[in-house]
Amino acid sequence: MNYSKKGIKERQKSLHASSHKWSKKLLLAVMNLMVLGILAIGVIGASAGIGVFKGIIDTAPSIENIDVTPTGFSTFVYDLEGNQIGKLIAQDSNRIPVAKDMIPENLAHAFVAIEDERFYEHNGIDIKGIIRAAYVGISNGFHFTEGASTITQQLLKNNVFTNWTKEDGFMDKIKRKIQEQYLAIELTKTMSKDDVLVNYMNTINLGQNTLGVQAASLRYFNKSVNTLTLSECAVIAGITQNPSKFNPISHPDNNAQRREKVLNNMLEQGYITQTEYDEAMADDVYSRIQIVNAEVEEDSVNTYFVDALTDDITEDLMATGNYTETQAYTLLYSGGLKIYATQDPHVQEICDEAFSNEENYxxxxxxxxxxxxxxxxxxxxxxxxxxxxxxxxxxxxxxxxxxxxxxxxxxxxxxxxxxxxxxxxxxxxxxxxxxxxxxPQVSIVIEDQSTGYVVAMVGGRGQKEASRTLNRATDSKRQPGSTFKIVAVYAPALDSAGLTLATVMNDAPFNYANGRPVNNWWGSEYRGLNSLRTAIAQSMNIIAVKTLTQITPQLGFDYLKNFGFTTLVEREEITVGGKTQVFSDIQQSLALGGITKGVTNEELTAAYASIANGGTYIKPKLYTKVLDHDGNVILDNTAPQSRQVIKETTAWLLTDAMVDVVTSGTGASVNFGNMAIAGKTGTTSDYNDVWFSGYTPYYTASVWTGYDNNAKLQKGNGERNLAKKLWRAVMSKVHEDLPSQSFQVPSGIVTATVCSQSGKLPIPGLCDGTLKTEYFAEGTVPTESCDVHYQGMVCPYSNLPACDTCPFKVEGVLTMTPVEDPSLQQGSGTEAPAMATQEVTNEDGTVSTITVPQAAQKTCIHTAEYMAQPGIETIIEQQRGEMAAASAAAQAAAAPLPTTEGEAPAAE
The missing domain is CATH 3.30.70 (Alpha-Beta Plaits)
Known part of the structure; x- marks a missing residue:
């Protein structure tokens, strides 16, 4: 730089030069523009940022409209005594809310200490926490591993911003975070810290499909949250950050480390003392958790009763018209309902013990x-x-x-x-x-017939592996066998078809309309004339089919529908292999339980309960009422759905006949004494299904046994008697402490003496050896006289009353088979009359059995027309020889038996 006088002048001249001035002005202008541009950009950016921020805030849910109360709760089922017998849980619904006074102080402090140490100080967001998380993230190369969400923010994230797991990218996350922090501040203005904390602890995921501290406490410790120790509180609080990683069952070591951190934080923040800390750390809590886990897993499978109950409630919710199937299911499994079941815990326990005891099989x-x-x-x-x-x-x-x-x-x-x-x-x-x-498999349903309450149910044998598996008590449709004789045949016969227990029918060869023979269960023998009472006690097939044929299968079908059976087929077309067949249960085989689809145990039990209940059917119920999460009744099932199916007198007559079944008939082995019992055995022709349905004055029960694949029950090893054995094992125990009672006789029942061979009024001197006292409904006592016993001129050749022109007529007494209803005379479906055996009393007092057409005449064959035929003398002489031969054979048969010891025939 030249600082001489000349240099200074030149410098001054240069500075005052016009070109230099303009360049400076231009530079200054440019600089000013740049500054203004930067300021403008800043202002615009700030305005835009404020606008975006305001827009995010404006689109946040209104604090007045949000609800941070958790949704999705477990449903509980209670028995008649209020014991919990079931828990229904959908995914993300295993939650049991608790109030503030139920939560231990140590548990609340544990969550605050590990999740949000300044919870009681901040206004919903933790600025210090945000700064700390940011600093740690930047220090780690912008790898942000620490969270800064407060308990209030977590509550909002779980109950308001429920779609946070589906956020598409960074901007969605930023938007949600801003709204979350804004609402956290707003929520803190309207809700106390304690209420925020309680809602948070009722919301959070705590592993093992548990939501909230109460569900977690029951799952890990099998006790209510208000009884948790400090150590147990720390275990639960330690799960929150990562429910999978810190699961105390599957990862106890990880949880132990986290529990230690929870306790350290509580100690540092002054929530616990050193002594409390040391005691908690010394607690062997994880051994207890494993023991409880084994117990809880075993009890987590719902019983057959609860399975059936859920099906009924789902149907009933849909029946209200307020729910679709999906909505009903969601409400049932995540609505926090309280279901009050009809199950009697004592009866159910007896069933469970008997059906799980392998010694009974x-x-x-x-x-x-x-x-x-x-x-x-x-x-x-x-x-x-x-x-x-x-x-x-x-x-x-x-x-x-x-x-x-x-x-x-x-x-x-x-x-x-x-x-x-x-x-x-x-x-x-x-x-x-x-x-x-x-x-073989099994099922049982027990119903209190006076209320329709199903008090116990077992739907199978063996370990139940899962909920909602095959329930053989309600889902399996099996052939009812001879149990149907009562409800399909004898109930309508006595109730409205004019028959009585004394009505006699002939047990003799008989065919269905298609020509197929009807067989009795005991074999090919026939037992001749028997009353309906005896037919019930001995379960006689032919008489049951004959009776239904007489009263018509349509009447029997109509009664079955009224008895509550929903699986019957009126008419149904079924195509198999390209061939269409029409199926209907309105046919003769209905008498023996031969139906298209079978019946369920529950419906068969309800039908028999109707008889036990004086003829009044009550739709079986498994629950009385259902309450929603707020305690409102949404299903009221207390009022019985009932109807009169048969008269009270009919019900008692059937009951009295079925008492014979268990005292001297096919069901005698179920009798346990000291209590009136009525019932009926049921066996299908191939032993695929075996039943016993019966009742006492207290309860009705049906037991089914069979193979799931319809294999035949084995002979000789007890399988075919299993239903009766299990029925007796259960019902004898159920009635152990109940007062002995008999079946009460209703008004309208009278007695009358009849001839047991005809079912009609006896003829003095003829029917003296066959007199019987029988019960009748008023107005049904027979008015006709006996048509079986006959005294007068008889034909010893045909063993019928003699015609006036009979060449053999003598004075005598006969026992004849009466002519049956015309509908029963063509049982084979052909033009030839069906044949029947007939016992006759000969003149010398001996009894002979002959075979005659069922439509036989009331007099012998020797009519005037018969005697007028050519060659009658030869025919009569031949018949005389036949009678002589028959008499000689009878005398030989009546010869004295050997009396020397060892020579007499052995007794059966």
């Missing part, structure tokens, strides 16, 4: 296999093998193969044989599903 339990196999070859391709493919493989070697094995070991051996046969080289087992079910 015959030896030689068989196992039915269900098997599914998935394999993978070396190229990664999968093959699937079903149970049907497995069955078909073995059926090719043994046509009688039916998936039943004598032992579980035998089943596993067969599985290995199958895999070796079907798997190719390079194939490996990818997965297997093996289920072995003990057989």
């Amino acid at each position: 015959p030896e030689g339990t068989r196992w039915q296999l269900s098997y599914e196999l998935t394999t993978q070859d070396s190229n990664g391709n999968f093959k699937n093998y079903s149970t049907e493919m497995y069955r078909q493989y073995f059926k090719e070697m043994d046509s009688s193969f039916n998936l039943l094995y004598s032992s579980q070991e035998a089943a596993y051996d067969a599985i290995e044989q199958y895999k070796a046969a079907v798997m190719e080289p390079g194939e490996e087992v990818y997965g297997e599903n093996i289920t072995l079910t003990p057989q």
